[in-house]
Amino acid sequence: MKLLLINIYSTDTIARYLLSSYLLKAYLQKQFMDSEELTVHIFNFSCKTSIDIICNEILSYNPDFIGYSSYIWNIEHIINIIRKLKSCTKYVHILGGPEISLSRILPLSKESTGDYYITGEGEKKLTDLMSYLIGKEKNITLNVPDGIAYNKGDGIYYKEDKSFVKLEDVPSVYLTGVIEDYLYEKQQAFLETQRGCKFRCKYCVYHKQLPEVSYYPLQRILDELDYLIINKKISALRIFDAIFTTDLNRAKIIVRHLYKLKEKLSSLPFIYWEFEYNSIDEEFIELVSSLKVRGKINNCHEILSVNRNQIYTDILKDYTVINCTGIQSFCEDALKASGRQRINPKKFNEFMNIINKYNIVLKIDIILGLPCETFDTYFSGLELLLPYIKDTDHILNIHLLQILPGSELELLCNDYGIKYSIYAPHIIYATKSMEETELKRASILTAILFRIINSPLRKYFFKAKENEKVVDILEKILYALRCEFPGINLFNQRVDDNYWNNNIYRDIPSDWLKEFLACYK
Numbered sequence: 001m002k003l004l005l006i007n008i009y010s011t012d013t014i015a016r017y018l019l020s021s022y023l024l025k026a027y028l029q030k031q032f033m034d035s036e037e038l039t040v041h042i043f044n045f046s047c048k049t050s051i052d053i054i055c056n057e058i059l060s061y062n063p064d065f066i067g068y069s070s071y072i073w074n075i076e077h078i079i080n081i082i083r084k085l086k087s088c089t090k091y092v093h094i095l096g097g098p099e100i101s102l103s104r105i106l107p108l109s110k111e112s113t114g115d116y117y118i119t120g121e122g123e124k125k126l127t128d129l130m131s132y133l134i135g136k137e138k139n140i141t142l143n144v145p146d147g148i149a150y151n152k153g154d155g156i157y158y159k160e161d162k163s164f165v166k167l168e169d170v171p172s173v174y175l176t177g178v179i180e181d182y183l184y185e186k187q188q189a190f191l192e193t194q195r196g197c198k199f200r201c202k203y204c205v206y207h208k209q210l211p212e213v214s215y216y217p218l219q220r221i222l223d224e225l226d227y228l229i230i231n232k233k234i235s236a237l238r239i240f241d242a243i244f245t246t247d248l249n250r251a252k253i254i255v256r257h258l259y260k261l262k263e264k265l266s267s268l269p270f271i272y273w274e275f276e277y278n279s280i281d282e283e284f285i286e287l288v289s290s291l292k293v294r295g296k297i298n299n300c301h302e303i304l305s306v307n308r309n310q311i312y313t314d315i316l317k318d319y320t321v322i323n324c325t326g327i328q329s330f331c332e333d334a335l336k337a338s339g340r341q342r343i344n345p346k347k348f349n350e351f352m353n354i355i356n357k358y359n360i361v362l363k364i365d366i367i368l369g370l371p372c373e374t375f376d377t378y379f380s381g382l383e384l385l386l387p388y389i390k391d392t393d394h395i396l397n398i399h400l401l402q403i404l405p406g407s408e409l410e411l412l413c414n415d416y417g418i419k420y421s422i423y424a425p426h427i428i429y430a431t432k433s434m435e436e437t438e439l440k441r442a443s444i445l446t447a448i449l450f451r452i453i454n455s456p457l458r459k460y461f462f463k464a465k466e467n468e469k470v471v472d473i474l475e476k477i478l479y480a481l482r483c484e485f486p487g488i489n490l491f492n493q494r495v496d497d498n499y500w501n502n503n504i505y506r507d508i509p510s511d512w513l514k515e516f517l518a519c520y521k
């Protein structure tokens with residue numbers, strides 16, 4: 001029987017595949033190795049590919065079962081594909097991935113889109129489901145496995161399954177050749193070295209309700225790194241772990257291994273990972289620093305500002321590693337409401353000083369619109385953070401809060417007066433502590449800050465800001481922009497992450513900003 005897995009990747013990244021489907025394929029092939037009962041095939045499409053094209057490709061392959069990895073950027077597309085296919089075929093549709101949660105599925109009627117739904121980790125559950133479906137085709141009477149929600153015709157049924165996947169049982173998609181070379185060779189590759197997260201942030205579903213963090217065998221990770229970097233000459237490596245340094249000693253072994261590769265090859269691909277400000281020590285930072293291409297880097301002082309996003313191409317050049325750290329907010333009430341620990345100012349100060357001493361680069365995550373965050377606390381937090389960014393190449397990575405299906409925060413929206421779109425990407429537009437007009441204004445000011453801080457214009461900003469609050473200077477720029485460029489998208493469209501990561505660079509010319517800041521009094 002034929003299982004077709006559909007990957008619809010976001011066009012926001014340079015990769016043209018999703019790792020999750022290949023992990024599923026590797027696991028399924030191992031489990032069904034001795035039988036010829038199941039073949040697994042994967043189709044990759046961009047989220048810009050038309051539904052007609054995707055449906056035609058599926059129809060010509062003519063599978064028995066179709067699995068969809070559902071994410072924020074593709075769920076609406078997937079729903080439309082299934083609706084179209086259901087009108088003319090009898091395929092079995094299986095949905096999994098972060099967009100699939102019990103809170104969204106259980107209220108569905110018999111008109112629900114999918115036939116089966118998998119929440120959380122997919123490998124074992126999909127394998128169990130395939131055994132069941134293959135048995136069903138042979139008229140063997142079995143029960144739908146636990147952990148799978150299914151449409152019985154009169155509504156959705158579900159029985160919990162608390163078992164978890166042992167990561168040593170998931171074969172390497174690279175070392176086994178499950179993934180085709182052309183998808184990642186000399187390009188970007190994804191790697192998971194661990195799964196789960198020790199934290200439980202209420203807006204997040206990454207931890208997948210796993211009770212603890214589990215790890216792939218260390219030697220396998222080192223072998224995969226050798227394979228990807230030496231044999232396949234990848235240009236970028238994105239490590240998917242929630243917190244790469246959860247086990248700091250293990251993380252150091254991996255960084256030392258990368259250093260050996262750098263010594264051998266003289267350079268490394270761009271590497272991206274995440275850690276918390278209180279989960280590292282100075283030795284780790286020194287090791288990360290040893291992976292840089294050159295000693296002292298200060299790109300923002302060395303390059304000119306242009307009218308496009310320069311974050312990856314220019315500002316982060318030569319650092320090798322992009323260290324993403326989630327701060328999210330400096331407001332104690334907002335952090336508490338989000339299930340996060342308060343920021344310890346002393347520890348944070350020590351952390352930033354070590355980072356800047358070793359001249360490594362951070363991508364600092366901040367969320368706009370957390371419950372209990374106000375307009376004032378949000379900008380006071382930025383006031384605390386910005387001095388650490390002065391004279392560095394750190395990137396300020398600000399997101400609007402999204403209410404993810406299955407997150408704890410989804411159930412608390414009424415309590416916090418959170419209004420958001422039920423449709424992906426589930427962005428909020430008001431909270432009890434930030435009304436719609438305030439959040440809109442904060443988004444517009446954030447977009448302007450993003451445009452300046454994440455470009456070589458930051459040096460002019462810090463000079464102008466010497467005796468001024470960040471919110472005041474942003475308001476003045478906003479006023480001037482209204483006079484000079486009243487027709488730009490900043491005033492005419494929804495201002496969100498997508499806008500400030502893209503169009504704003506074209507909407508507000510660098511030369512105009514430079515002149516405005518240089519003459520600022």
Ligand code: SF4
Pocket residue numbers: 197198199200201204205206207242243326
């Ligand atoms: S936001 Fe990050 S730290 Fe918090 S639970 Fe999710 S992965 Fe873990």
